[in-house]
Amino acid sequence: MPPRRVVTGRSKEPRKRFAEELRLLRAQKGDSLRKLGAVLGWDASLFGKMESGKTIGSPEVVEALAQHYGAEEWLLTLWELAVGDPSQFKAQFRRYMSLEQEAMSLWQYSVSRPPGLLQTPAYAREALAAGGLKGEELDQQVDARVGRRKLLEGDAPPPFRVILCEAVLRNSLRDPREWREQLHHLVEASERPNITLHVLPFGTGLHGLDSTDVMFLRLLDGSTVAYAEDDVREELIEENGRVEPLQRTYDAVRDLALSPAESQKFITRLLEEMPCEPST
Missing domain, CATH: 1.10.260.40 (lambda repressor-like DNA-binding domains)
Structure with a gap:
Protein backbone atom coordinates (compact mmCIF):
# COMPACT_ATOMS: atom_id res chain seq x y z
CA MET A 1 0.00 0.00 0.00
CA GLY A 84 -19.04 16.80 1.56
CA ASP A 85 -16.66 19.71 0.92
CA PRO A 86 -18.68 22.93 1.41
CA SER A 87 -16.25 24.86 -0.82
CA GLN A 88 -17.76 23.23 -3.92
CA PHE A 89 -21.06 24.97 -3.24
CA LYS A 90 -21.88 28.56 -4.08
CA ALA A 91 -20.75 31.03 -1.42
CA GLN A 92 -24.21 31.88 -0.03
CA PHE A 93 -24.94 28.15 0.46
CA ARG A 94 -21.73 27.16 2.26
CA ARG A 95 -22.79 28.18 5.77
CA TYR A 96 -25.99 26.19 5.35
CA MET A 97 -24.06 23.16 4.06
CA SER A 98 -21.79 23.19 7.10
CA LEU A 99 -24.85 23.20 9.36
CA GLU A 100 -26.60 20.50 7.32
CA GLN A 101 -23.74 18.10 7.99
CA GLU A 102 -24.26 18.59 11.74
CA ALA A 103 -28.06 18.29 11.74
CA MET A 104 -29.74 15.85 14.13
CA SER A 105 -32.97 16.02 12.10
CA LEU A 106 -34.24 17.80 8.99
CA TRP A 107 -37.65 18.70 7.60
CA GLN A 108 -38.55 20.46 4.36
CA TYR A 109 -41.40 21.79 2.24
CA SER A 110 -40.86 21.78 -1.54
CA VAL A 111 -42.96 23.90 -3.89
CA SER A 112 -42.01 22.76 -7.40
CA ARG A 113 -38.99 20.42 -7.32
CA PRO A 114 -37.86 17.46 -5.22
CA PRO A 115 -35.45 18.42 -2.44
CA GLY A 116 -31.81 18.31 -3.47
CA LEU A 117 -31.32 15.46 -0.98
CA LEU A 118 -33.79 13.32 -2.96
CA GLN A 119 -32.88 14.24 -6.56
CA THR A 120 -31.46 11.70 -9.00
CA PRO A 121 -28.34 12.72 -10.97
CA ALA A 122 -30.43 13.20 -14.13
CA TYR A 123 -32.92 15.43 -12.34
CA ALA A 124 -30.15 17.47 -10.70
CA ARG A 125 -28.44 17.99 -14.06
CA GLU A 126 -31.60 19.19 -15.84
CA ALA A 127 -32.59 21.44 -12.93
CA LEU A 128 -29.16 23.04 -12.64
CA ALA A 129 -28.84 23.43 -16.41
CA ALA A 130 -32.24 25.18 -16.43
CA GLY A 131 -30.72 27.65 -13.97
CA GLY A 132 -28.00 28.56 -16.48
CA LEU A 133 -25.11 26.32 -15.43
CA LYS A 134 -23.10 24.55 -18.09
CA GLY A 135 -19.78 22.88 -18.74
CA GLU A 136 -17.39 22.32 -15.85
CA GLU A 137 -19.45 24.33 -13.37
CA LEU A 138 -22.51 22.22 -14.16
CA ASP A 139 -20.56 18.99 -13.64
CA GLN A 140 -19.25 20.22 -10.28
CA GLN A 141 -22.64 21.32 -9.02
CA VAL A 142 -24.30 18.05 -10.07
CA ASP A 143 -21.61 16.12 -8.16
CA ALA A 144 -22.11 18.40 -5.15
CA ARG A 145 -25.88 18.03 -5.12
CA VAL A 146 -25.88 14.27 -5.59
CA GLY A 147 -23.12 13.91 -3.00
CA ARG A 148 -25.38 15.49 -0.38
CA ARG A 149 -27.51 12.32 -0.43
CA LYS A 150 -24.86 10.56 1.66
CA LEU A 151 -26.19 12.54 4.62
CA LEU A 152 -29.31 10.34 4.61
CA GLU A 153 -27.37 7.08 4.30
CA GLY A 154 -25.14 5.05 6.60
CA ASP A 155 -25.75 3.32 9.93
CA ALA A 156 -27.45 6.17 11.80
CA PRO A 157 -28.75 8.78 9.35
CA PRO A 158 -30.76 11.70 10.71
CA PRO A 159 -34.57 11.70 10.38
CA PHE A 160 -35.81 13.64 7.34
CA ARG A 161 -39.44 14.69 6.85
CA VAL A 162 -40.43 16.23 3.52
CA ILE A 163 -43.69 17.62 2.19
CA LEU A 164 -43.97 17.74 -1.60
CA CYS A 165 -46.51 20.01 -3.23
CA GLU A 166 -48.27 18.03 -5.97
CA ALA A 167 -46.66 20.40 -8.50
CA VAL A 168 -43.34 18.65 -7.73
CA LEU A 169 -44.81 15.42 -9.10
CA ARG A 170 -46.47 16.99 -12.14
CA ASN A 171 -43.56 19.03 -13.51
CA SER A 172 -41.77 16.16 -15.24
CA LEU A 173 -38.37 15.91 -16.89
CA ARG A 174 -38.09 15.99 -20.67
CA ASP A 175 -36.91 12.37 -20.80
CA PRO A 176 -39.73 10.04 -19.60
CA ARG A 177 -37.25 7.36 -18.51
CA GLU A 178 -35.36 9.83 -16.34
CA TRP A 179 -38.63 11.10 -14.86
CA ARG A 180 -39.73 7.55 -14.09
CA GLU A 181 -36.38 7.01 -12.37
CA GLN A 182 -36.94 10.12 -10.23
CA LEU A 183 -40.43 9.00 -9.18
CA HIS A 184 -39.12 5.52 -8.36
CA HIS A 185 -36.41 7.12 -6.26
CA LEU A 186 -39.00 9.07 -4.26
CA VAL A 187 -41.00 5.89 -3.61
CA GLU A 188 -37.87 4.02 -2.52
CA ALA A 189 -36.83 6.91 -0.29
CA SER A 190 -40.26 6.91 1.38
CA GLU A 191 -39.71 3.29 2.38
CA ARG A 192 -36.55 4.06 4.33
CA PRO A 193 -37.05 4.24 8.12
CA ASN A 194 -35.42 7.66 8.51
CA ILE A 195 -37.44 9.37 5.73
CA THR A 196 -41.08 10.47 6.08
CA LEU A 197 -42.64 11.74 2.86
CA HIS A 198 -45.95 13.60 2.49
CA VAL A 199 -47.71 14.81 -0.65
CA LEU A 200 -49.75 18.01 -0.46
CA PRO A 201 -52.37 17.51 -3.19
CA PHE A 202 -53.88 20.26 -5.30
CA GLY A 203 -57.12 21.64 -3.93
CA THR A 204 -56.09 22.01 -0.29
CA GLY A 205 -56.29 25.80 -0.50
CA LEU A 206 -53.84 28.63 0.07
CA HIS A 207 -51.31 28.44 2.90
CA GLY A 208 -48.29 30.29 4.26
CA LEU A 209 -45.68 28.45 2.18
CA ASP A 210 -47.39 28.73 -1.22
CA SER A 211 -44.31 30.20 -2.91
CA THR A 212 -41.54 29.28 -0.47
CA ASP A 213 -39.25 26.28 -0.26
CA VAL A 214 -37.98 25.89 3.29
CA MET A 215 -35.63 23.46 5.04
CA PHE A 216 -35.33 23.25 8.83
CA LEU A 217 -32.28 21.82 10.62
CA ARG A 218 -32.29 20.77 14.27
CA LEU A 219 -28.69 21.17 15.47
CA LEU A 220 -26.69 19.46 18.20
CA ASP A 221 -27.22 22.32 20.65
CA GLY A 222 -31.00 21.97 20.31
CA SER A 223 -31.46 25.10 18.22
CA THR A 224 -33.20 25.14 14.84
CA VAL A 225 -32.25 27.10 11.74
CA ALA A 226 -34.16 27.49 8.48
CA TYR A 227 -33.07 27.97 4.89
CA ALA A 228 -35.81 29.60 2.82
CA GLU A 229 -36.01 30.22 -0.94
CA ASP A 230 -38.71 32.07 -2.83
CA ASP A 231 -38.99 33.65 -6.28
CA VAL A 232 -36.48 36.41 -5.57
CA ARG A 233 -34.11 35.46 -2.75
CA GLU A 234 -32.46 32.77 -0.63
CA GLU A 235 -31.87 33.24 3.09
CA LEU A 236 -30.40 31.34 6.03
CA ILE A 237 -32.51 32.21 9.09
CA GLU A 238 -30.92 31.61 12.48
CA GLU A 239 -32.87 33.98 14.76
CA ASN A 240 -35.27 31.97 16.91
CA GLY A 241 -37.92 34.69 16.71
CA ARG A 242 -38.09 34.23 12.92
CA VAL A 243 -37.66 30.45 12.81
CA GLU A 244 -40.54 29.64 15.18
CA PRO A 245 -43.31 31.26 13.06
CA LEU A 246 -42.00 29.40 10.01
CA GLN A 247 -42.13 26.14 11.97
CA ARG A 248 -45.75 26.77 12.95
CA THR A 249 -46.59 27.46 9.31
CA TYR A 250 -44.86 24.23 8.29
CA ASP A 251 -46.86 22.27 10.87
CA ALA A 252 -50.09 23.75 9.51
CA VAL A 253 -49.14 22.68 5.98
CA ARG A 254 -48.29 19.17 7.21
CA ASP A 255 -51.81 18.91 8.68
CA LEU A 256 -53.19 19.48 5.16
CA ALA A 257 -50.97 16.85 3.51
CA LEU A 258 -51.64 13.18 2.84
CA SER A 259 -50.33 10.60 5.30
CA PRO A 260 -47.04 8.86 4.43
CA ALA A 261 -48.92 5.70 3.31
CA GLU A 262 -51.37 7.70 1.18
CA SER A 263 -48.50 9.72 -0.26
CA GLN A 264 -46.58 6.63 -1.33
CA LYS A 265 -49.73 5.31 -3.04
CA PHE A 266 -50.18 8.70 -4.75
CA ILE A 267 -46.70 8.57 -6.33
CA THR A 268 -47.09 4.89 -7.21
CA ARG A 269 -50.31 5.69 -9.08
CA LEU A 270 -48.49 8.35 -11.07
CA LEU A 271 -45.93 5.74 -12.08
CA GLU A 272 -48.66 3.32 -13.11
CA GLU A 273 -50.33 6.01 -15.22
CA MET A 274 -47.16 6.70 -17.19
CA PRO A 275 -47.00 5.16 -20.68
CA CYS A 276 -45.08 1.90 -20.82
CA GLU A 277 -41.54 2.21 -22.11
CA PRO A 278 -41.13 0.88 -25.65
CA SER A 279 -39.56 -2.54 -25.84
CA THR A 280 -36.02 -2.73 -27.22
Whole structure:
Protein backbone atom coordinates (compact mmCIF):
# COMPACT_ATOMS: atom_id res chain seq x y z
CA MET A 1 0.00 0.00 0.00
CA PRO A 2 1.37 3.47 -0.85
CA PRO A 3 2.41 5.49 2.21
CA ARG A 4 0.09 8.22 3.44
CA ARG A 5 0.84 11.65 2.03
CA VAL A 6 2.15 14.47 4.20
CA VAL A 7 -0.49 17.19 4.36
CA THR A 8 2.00 20.08 4.27
CA GLY A 9 2.43 21.39 0.74
CA ARG A 10 -0.77 19.82 -0.55
CA SER A 11 -4.12 21.49 -0.97
CA LYS A 12 -6.24 21.52 2.18
CA GLU A 13 -9.45 21.71 0.13
CA PRO A 14 -10.74 18.09 -0.04
CA ARG A 15 -11.87 18.26 -3.67
CA LYS A 16 -8.54 19.66 -4.92
CA ARG A 17 -6.59 17.28 -2.69
CA PHE A 18 -8.51 14.31 -4.10
CA ALA A 19 -7.60 15.33 -7.67
CA GLU A 20 -3.94 15.82 -6.66
CA GLU A 21 -3.77 12.36 -5.13
CA LEU A 22 -5.24 10.73 -8.22
CA ARG A 23 -2.58 12.37 -10.39
CA LEU A 24 0.19 11.29 -8.01
CA LEU A 25 -1.04 7.71 -7.75
CA ARG A 26 -1.23 7.31 -11.53
CA ALA A 27 2.25 8.81 -11.95
CA GLN A 28 3.67 6.38 -9.39
CA LYS A 29 1.97 3.47 -11.13
CA GLY A 30 3.25 4.62 -14.52
CA ASP A 31 -0.17 4.33 -16.18
CA SER A 32 -1.40 6.49 -19.00
CA LEU A 33 -5.01 7.62 -18.93
CA ARG A 34 -5.69 5.32 -21.88
CA LYS A 35 -4.18 2.32 -20.09
CA LEU A 36 -6.12 3.12 -16.92
CA GLY A 37 -9.35 3.20 -18.90
CA ALA A 38 -8.57 -0.08 -20.61
CA VAL A 39 -7.71 -1.84 -17.34
CA LEU A 40 -10.69 -0.56 -15.30
CA GLY A 41 -13.31 -0.46 -18.04
CA TRP A 42 -14.25 3.24 -17.98
CA ASP A 43 -13.58 5.86 -20.63
CA ALA A 44 -10.15 7.45 -20.19
CA SER A 45 -11.70 10.92 -20.37
CA LEU A 46 -13.50 10.27 -17.08
CA PHE A 47 -10.20 9.79 -15.26
CA GLY A 48 -8.83 12.91 -16.91
CA LYS A 49 -11.81 14.92 -15.62
CA MET A 50 -11.34 13.48 -12.13
CA GLU A 51 -7.65 14.37 -12.08
CA SER A 52 -8.39 17.93 -13.22
CA GLY A 53 -11.10 18.38 -10.57
CA LYS A 54 -13.97 18.68 -13.05
CA THR A 55 -15.75 15.73 -11.43
CA ILE A 56 -15.14 13.50 -8.41
CA GLY A 57 -16.63 10.37 -9.97
CA SER A 58 -18.97 7.77 -8.54
CA PRO A 59 -18.16 5.51 -5.56
CA GLU A 60 -17.87 2.52 -7.93
CA VAL A 61 -15.18 4.26 -9.99
CA VAL A 62 -13.29 5.41 -6.91
CA GLU A 63 -13.42 1.94 -5.37
CA ALA A 64 -11.98 0.47 -8.58
CA LEU A 65 -9.20 3.06 -8.54
CA ALA A 66 -8.47 2.39 -4.87
CA GLN A 67 -8.10 -1.33 -5.54
CA HIS A 68 -5.97 -0.70 -8.63
CA TYR A 69 -3.59 1.55 -6.70
CA GLY A 70 -3.66 -0.47 -3.48
CA ALA A 71 -5.05 2.56 -1.64
CA GLU A 72 -8.29 1.13 -0.23
CA GLU A 73 -7.67 2.43 3.30
CA TRP A 74 -7.67 6.12 2.46
CA LEU A 75 -8.70 6.98 -1.12
CA LEU A 76 -12.41 6.33 -0.51
CA THR A 77 -12.20 8.35 2.70
CA LEU A 78 -10.66 11.25 0.79
CA TRP A 79 -13.44 10.96 -1.83
CA GLU A 80 -16.08 11.10 0.92
CA LEU A 81 -14.48 14.28 2.25
CA ALA A 82 -14.52 15.74 -1.27
CA VAL A 83 -18.23 14.89 -1.62
CA GLY A 84 -19.04 16.80 1.56
CA ASP A 85 -16.66 19.71 0.92
CA PRO A 86 -18.68 22.93 1.41
CA SER A 87 -16.25 24.86 -0.82
CA GLN A 88 -17.76 23.23 -3.92
CA PHE A 89 -21.06 24.97 -3.24
CA LYS A 90 -21.88 28.56 -4.08
CA ALA A 91 -20.75 31.03 -1.42
CA GLN A 92 -24.21 31.88 -0.03
CA PHE A 93 -24.94 28.15 0.46
CA ARG A 94 -21.73 27.16 2.26
CA ARG A 95 -22.79 28.18 5.77
CA TYR A 96 -25.99 26.19 5.35
CA MET A 97 -24.06 23.16 4.06
CA SER A 98 -21.79 23.19 7.10
CA LEU A 99 -24.85 23.20 9.36
CA GLU A 100 -26.60 20.50 7.32
CA GLN A 101 -23.74 18.10 7.99
CA GLU A 102 -24.26 18.59 11.74
CA ALA A 103 -28.06 18.29 11.74
CA MET A 104 -29.74 15.85 14.13
CA SER A 105 -32.97 16.02 12.10
CA LEU A 106 -34.24 17.80 8.99
CA TRP A 107 -37.65 18.70 7.60
CA GLN A 108 -38.55 20.46 4.36
CA TYR A 109 -41.40 21.79 2.24
CA SER A 110 -40.86 21.78 -1.54
CA VAL A 111 -42.96 23.90 -3.89
CA SER A 112 -42.01 22.76 -7.40
CA ARG A 113 -38.99 20.42 -7.32
CA PRO A 114 -37.86 17.46 -5.22
CA PRO A 115 -35.45 18.42 -2.44
CA GLY A 116 -31.81 18.31 -3.47
CA LEU A 117 -31.32 15.46 -0.98
CA LEU A 118 -33.79 13.32 -2.96
CA GLN A 119 -32.88 14.24 -6.56
CA THR A 120 -31.46 11.70 -9.00
CA PRO A 121 -28.34 12.72 -10.97
CA ALA A 122 -30.43 13.20 -14.13
CA TYR A 123 -32.92 15.43 -12.34
CA ALA A 124 -30.15 17.47 -10.70
CA ARG A 125 -28.44 17.99 -14.06
CA GLU A 126 -31.60 19.19 -15.84
CA ALA A 127 -32.59 21.44 -12.93
CA LEU A 128 -29.16 23.04 -12.64
CA ALA A 129 -28.84 23.43 -16.41
CA ALA A 130 -32.24 25.18 -16.43
CA GLY A 131 -30.72 27.65 -13.97
CA GLY A 132 -28.00 28.56 -16.48
CA LEU A 133 -25.11 26.32 -15.43
CA LYS A 134 -23.10 24.55 -18.09
CA GLY A 135 -19.78 22.88 -18.74
CA GLU A 136 -17.39 22.32 -15.85
CA GLU A 137 -19.45 24.33 -13.37
CA LEU A 138 -22.51 22.22 -14.16
CA ASP A 139 -20.56 18.99 -13.64
CA GLN A 140 -19.25 20.22 -10.28
CA GLN A 141 -22.64 21.32 -9.02
CA VAL A 142 -24.30 18.05 -10.07
CA ASP A 143 -21.61 16.12 -8.16
CA ALA A 144 -22.11 18.40 -5.15
CA ARG A 145 -25.88 18.03 -5.12
CA VAL A 146 -25.88 14.27 -5.59
CA GLY A 147 -23.12 13.91 -3.00
CA ARG A 148 -25.38 15.49 -0.38
CA ARG A 149 -27.51 12.32 -0.43
CA LYS A 150 -24.86 10.56 1.66
CA LEU A 151 -26.19 12.54 4.62
CA LEU A 152 -29.31 10.34 4.61
CA GLU A 153 -27.37 7.08 4.30
CA GLY A 154 -25.14 5.05 6.60
CA ASP A 155 -25.75 3.32 9.93
CA ALA A 156 -27.45 6.17 11.80
CA PRO A 157 -28.75 8.78 9.35
CA PRO A 158 -30.76 11.70 10.71
CA PRO A 159 -34.57 11.70 10.38
CA PHE A 160 -35.81 13.64 7.34
CA ARG A 161 -39.44 14.69 6.85
CA VAL A 162 -40.43 16.23 3.52
CA ILE A 163 -43.69 17.62 2.19
CA LEU A 164 -43.97 17.74 -1.60
CA CYS A 165 -46.51 20.01 -3.23
CA GLU A 166 -48.27 18.03 -5.97
CA ALA A 167 -46.66 20.40 -8.50
CA VAL A 168 -43.34 18.65 -7.73
CA LEU A 169 -44.81 15.42 -9.10
CA ARG A 170 -46.47 16.99 -12.14
CA ASN A 171 -43.56 19.03 -13.51
CA SER A 172 -41.77 16.16 -15.24
CA LEU A 173 -38.37 15.91 -16.89
CA ARG A 174 -38.09 15.99 -20.67
CA ASP A 175 -36.91 12.37 -20.80
CA PRO A 176 -39.73 10.04 -19.60
CA ARG A 177 -37.25 7.36 -18.51
CA GLU A 178 -35.36 9.83 -16.34
CA TRP A 179 -38.63 11.10 -14.86
CA ARG A 180 -39.73 7.55 -14.09
CA GLU A 181 -36.38 7.01 -12.37
CA GLN A 182 -36.94 10.12 -10.23
CA LEU A 183 -40.43 9.00 -9.18
CA HIS A 184 -39.12 5.52 -8.36
CA HIS A 185 -36.41 7.12 -6.26
CA LEU A 186 -39.00 9.07 -4.26
CA VAL A 187 -41.00 5.89 -3.61
CA GLU A 188 -37.87 4.02 -2.52
CA ALA A 189 -36.83 6.91 -0.29
CA SER A 190 -40.26 6.91 1.38
CA GLU A 191 -39.71 3.29 2.38
CA ARG A 192 -36.55 4.06 4.33
CA PRO A 193 -37.05 4.24 8.12
CA ASN A 194 -35.42 7.66 8.51
CA ILE A 195 -37.44 9.37 5.73
CA THR A 196 -41.08 10.47 6.08
CA LEU A 197 -42.64 11.74 2.86
CA HIS A 198 -45.95 13.60 2.49
CA VAL A 199 -47.71 14.81 -0.65
CA LEU A 200 -49.75 18.01 -0.46
CA PRO A 201 -52.37 17.51 -3.19
CA PHE A 202 -53.88 20.26 -5.30
CA GLY A 203 -57.12 21.64 -3.93
CA THR A 204 -56.09 22.01 -0.29
CA GLY A 205 -56.29 25.80 -0.50
CA LEU A 206 -53.84 28.63 0.07
CA HIS A 207 -51.31 28.44 2.90
CA GLY A 208 -48.29 30.29 4.26
CA LEU A 209 -45.68 28.45 2.18
CA ASP A 210 -47.39 28.73 -1.22
CA SER A 211 -44.31 30.20 -2.91
CA THR A 212 -41.54 29.28 -0.47
CA ASP A 213 -39.25 26.28 -0.26
CA VAL A 214 -37.98 25.89 3.29
CA MET A 215 -35.63 23.46 5.04
CA PHE A 216 -35.33 23.25 8.83
CA LEU A 217 -32.28 21.82 10.62
CA ARG A 218 -32.29 20.77 14.27
CA LEU A 219 -28.69 21.17 15.47
CA LEU A 220 -26.69 19.46 18.20
CA ASP A 221 -27.22 22.32 20.65
CA GLY A 222 -31.00 21.97 20.31
CA SER A 223 -31.46 25.10 18.22
CA THR A 224 -33.20 25.14 14.84
CA VAL A 225 -32.25 27.10 11.74
CA ALA A 226 -34.16 27.49 8.48
CA TYR A 227 -33.07 27.97 4.89
CA ALA A 228 -35.81 29.60 2.82
CA GLU A 229 -36.01 30.22 -0.94
CA ASP A 230 -38.71 32.07 -2.83
CA ASP A 231 -38.99 33.65 -6.28
CA VAL A 232 -36.48 36.41 -5.57
CA ARG A 233 -34.11 35.46 -2.75
CA GLU A 234 -32.46 32.77 -0.63
CA GLU A 235 -31.87 33.24 3.09
CA LEU A 236 -30.40 31.34 6.03
CA ILE A 237 -32.51 32.21 9.09
CA GLU A 238 -30.92 31.61 12.48
CA GLU A 239 -32.87 33.98 14.76
CA ASN A 240 -35.27 31.97 16.91
CA GLY A 241 -37.92 34.69 16.71
CA ARG A 242 -38.09 34.23 12.92
CA VAL A 243 -37.66 30.45 12.81
CA GLU A 244 -40.54 29.64 15.18
CA PRO A 245 -43.31 31.26 13.06
CA LEU A 246 -42.00 29.40 10.01
CA GLN A 247 -42.13 26.14 11.97
CA ARG A 248 -45.75 26.77 12.95
CA THR A 249 -46.59 27.46 9.31
CA TYR A 250 -44.86 24.23 8.29
CA ASP A 251 -46.86 22.27 10.87
CA ALA A 252 -50.09 23.75 9.51
CA VAL A 253 -49.14 22.68 5.98
CA ARG A 254 -48.29 19.17 7.21
CA ASP A 255 -51.81 18.91 8.68
CA LEU A 256 -53.19 19.48 5.16
CA ALA A 257 -50.97 16.85 3.51
CA LEU A 258 -51.64 13.18 2.84
CA SER A 259 -50.33 10.60 5.30
CA PRO A 260 -47.04 8.86 4.43
CA ALA A 261 -48.92 5.70 3.31
CA GLU A 262 -51.37 7.70 1.18
CA SER A 263 -48.50 9.72 -0.26
CA GLN A 264 -46.58 6.63 -1.33
CA LYS A 265 -49.73 5.31 -3.04
CA PHE A 266 -50.18 8.70 -4.75
CA ILE A 267 -46.70 8.57 -6.33
CA THR A 268 -47.09 4.89 -7.21
CA ARG A 269 -50.31 5.69 -9.08
CA LEU A 270 -48.49 8.35 -11.07
CA LEU A 271 -45.93 5.74 -12.08
CA GLU A 272 -48.66 3.32 -13.11
CA GLU A 273 -50.33 6.01 -15.22
CA MET A 274 -47.16 6.70 -17.19
CA PRO A 275 -47.00 5.16 -20.68
CA CYS A 276 -45.08 1.90 -20.82
CA GLU A 277 -41.54 2.21 -22.11
CA PRO A 278 -41.13 0.88 -25.65
CA SER A 279 -39.56 -2.54 -25.84
CA THR A 280 -36.02 -2.73 -27.22
